[in-house]
Amino acid sequence: MSLLKKLFGIGGASEQPPALAQEIEHNGFTIRATPFQNGGRYQLCGVIVSADGTEEKFIRADAFGSMEEAIEMTFFKGKQIIDLRNARMPL
Template structure:
């Protein structure tokens, strides 16, 4: 009975378990590989993804997570591709200029 109320009111500590990154689809845009990585949170999907580019033989990655949530995985994936293209267009060459192997944008 206690576990029923814990799950009902979110007291089970399952929030971390519920926020799982789903394997994403990829596409190429402006010499970058974009991987949509929506995170499942309860019954919704949070917008997220990874932008990768090979520079001088080394792969650089820029990850992003946004506050936007969607009711379907497909909507979150589509939005991740749109957001990644926007990030690439806005940042241009400065997106990977710091030579950091990985970072958040």
């Protein structure tokens, strides 16, 4: 990538590295929020980690104007995924 592209951020906006992960616990699972910048907005992205360490990444089409909002909605979607799976397959 040329120096001008690096300085002015021309091109490659969708190639931003993931944000630092933030985590919460929900029903024995860890939800890690990892939204990334895409076209000036933050894409909903996260990882669900089970008790045995198995990880499953999820990405949604939802995009937000702030990192904080993307993180909040990642936790919401992660909880939904966990709750829906537990409802289908009771422990």
